Amino acid sequence: MDWRVTSAFILGAGLGTRLRPLTKRLPKPLVPLFHRPLAEWALEACARAGAERFAVNTHHLPETWDGFGNPPGSETPAVFGVNGLPATLRAWQGREVALFHEPDLLETGGGLKNIGLWLHGGPVLVHNGDIFSTLPLERLVAAHKASGLPATLALRSGGGDKRVALDASGTRCMDLRHALGRAAGTHVFSGIYCAERELLDRLPAGEKISVVDAFLELAARDRLGAVVIDEGHWLDLGDRDSYLKAHRELALAPLIHPQAVIEPGAVVERSAVGPGCVVRSGAVVRDSVVWAGCEVAADAVLDGCVVFSGNPASGFHRGEDI
Numbered sequence: 001m002d003w004r005v006t007s008a009f010i011l012g013a014g015l016g017t018r019l020r021p022l023t024k025r026l027p028k029p030l031v032p033l034f035h036r037p038l039a040e041w042a043l044e045a046c047a048r049a050g051a052e053r054f055a056v057n058t059h060h061l062p063e064t065w066d067g068f069g070n071p072p073g074s075e076t077p078a079v080f081g082v083n084g085l086p087a088t089l090r091a092w093q094g095r096e097v098a099l100f101h102e103p104d105l106l107e108t109g110g111g112l113k114n115i116g117l118w119l120h121g122g123p124v125l126v127h128n129g130d131i132f133s134t135l136p137l138e139r140l141v142a143a144h145k146a147s148g149l150p151a152t153l154a155l156r157s158g159g160g161d162k163r164v165a166l167d168a169s170g171t172r173c174m175d176l177r178h179a180l181g182r183a184a185g186t187h188v189f190s191g192i193y194c195a196e197r198e199l200l201d202r203l204p205a206g207e208k209i210s211v212v213d214a215f216l217e218l219a220a221r222d223r224l225g226a227v228v229i230d231e232g233h234w235l236d237l238g239d240r241d242s243y244l245k246a247h248r249e250l251a252l253a254p255l256i257h258p259q260a261v262i263e264p265g266a267v268v269e270r271s272a273v274g275p276g277c278v279v280r281s282g283a284v285v286r287d288s289v290v291w292a293g294c295e296v297a298a299d300a301v302l303d304g305c306v307v308f309s310g311n312p313a314s315g316f317h318r319g320e321d322i
Contacts, residue, residue: 012057048138054096057100081115085100259276282298283301
C-alpha cells in the first residue's frame, strides 16, 4: 500500500497567548527555532511523509507571512476557502503553500472545514503549527490508509497530558478528555492526525468550532483511529519554557548562525544567536535565544532570556523577554 499523502494542513491561526510577548512581534508559527520558522519545520515533517502541497490558516499578524517562502508561478490558479475568502499563494521548496486568512478565528474544526475547496482526493495530513516533531509520519499515514476510518490520531505514550483512551487493540480511540465517560486517558495526542473528507463533512461551514467535537462523534461510534508513535522527537513549543528547552536539548543546526557577529570579548554560552545579530564586546549571553537582526549591548548580562523586540538589549536580565 502507498503510505504517502499529498496534501497537508498546518494549523497556524492561534493567538499564541502562552508565548507572549514574543507573539506580539510574530505569529506563533513564524517564531524561529534554530533560525527557521516553526511552520517550516512542520512543513518539512509533512514533506517527509510525501506531502507536495500545503495549506496554512492565518489570523494574528497576517502581514508577517508576506516574507514566507516565495511567490508562486504565474500559472498557479486562485483558490478560495469555504467561507469565500481567497487564499494567498506562496511556494516553499517548489511546493504550493496556500495561506487561508481567518479574519475571525474559526478554531481547529472551522479552520479545517475552510480549506475543503482546496483539498483534492485522498487524505490530508494535519499538523499543529507549534509542534516540533521528527516522528516517522509515514507510519501514521500507512495506519490511516489501512484502517479505512475517517480520521487517525498520532499518539505518544508520554511527554504531555494523557487525554486519549485506547481500546484493547490499541488502534481505536475510545474517549478524549473523558468526555464520553468511557475511559480515562492513557496516551498523549501529538497534535498530528490524518483525515478523510468524511471528517470535514461533519463540520459546519463558517462556524467557530473545535475539531474535538467531530473526534468525539467518531469515537462514540468506534470510528476514530489511533497509532502510537514513540520514535523521534516530539515537543510542544507553545510556551517560553519549552521554547528555550528545545534550543538546549535539540541539535538541529549550529546555535550561532554563520551570519551573526560575536565581537571579541563577548561571552555566548548555550545560546542561539540568529542571522544579522550583533553581540557586542563585553556582553554575556547564557541559555538564551537572540532573534535575527537583534543587538546585545556591551553592558548586557542575559541569562535565560529571549531577545526578540528589535531594540538593543542592555543591562542585567534573567528569565525575561526583551
